[in-house]
Amino acid sequence: MTDVRFKPVPVPDAISRPYCEGANLGEFRYQRCAACGKAQFQPRSACVYCHATDLRWQKAAGGGRIASFSVIHRAPLPSFKGDTPYVLALVDLDEGIRFMCNVLNCDPATVRIGMPVRVCFETRSGSDQKIPQVEPA
Numbered sequence: 001m002t003d004v005r006f007k008p009v010p011v012p013d014a015i016s017r018p019y020c021e022g023a024n025l026g027e028f029r030y031q032r033c034a035a036c037g038k039a040q041f042q043p044r045s046a047c048v049y050c051h052a053t054d055l056r057w058q059k060a061a062g063g064g065r066i067a068s069f070s071v072i073h074r075a076p077l078p079s080f081k082g083d084t085p086y087v088l089a090l091v092d093l094d095e096g097i098r099f100m101c102n103v104l105n106c107d108p109a110t111v112r113i114g115m116p117v118r119v120c121f122e123t124r125s126g127s128d129q130k131i132p133q134v135e136p137a
């Protein structure tokens with residue numbers, strides 16, 4: 001059960017554990033299919049393009065661009081109240097994967113689609129699990 005005093009953090013399972021462990025080491029890890037060569041995110045047990053199960057973990061360089069975003073003014077949980085307004089974004093990493101995250105360390109009014117960003121890692125209260133986020137590049 002979610003403890004609403006804290007922001008949510010991912011709970012590693014057998015499939016996502018390498019991703020979560022990588023985040024704690026300051027690495028954004030994603031899967032690349034050994035059969036068709038395509039990259040995918042989020043972690044899955046099979047390739048979303050060809051269904052092969054031979055997936056290899058790779059480390060993203062950390063660069064990307066904002067694909068879309070929304071400025072959040074109403075906190076979804078009490079633990080986010082101190083952050084509003086903040087940015088929730090879809091980010092396209094240079095490796096060809098898209099992920100959802102917050103844009104940290106900037107004024108939300110300055111965020112634009114296409115803006116270059118780089119991956120950074122947030123540590124949230126109540127957990128040792130680091131979370132990949134982005135900040136302006």
Ligand SMILES: [Zn+2]
Nearest residue numbers: 033036047050
């Ligand atoms: Zn594949």
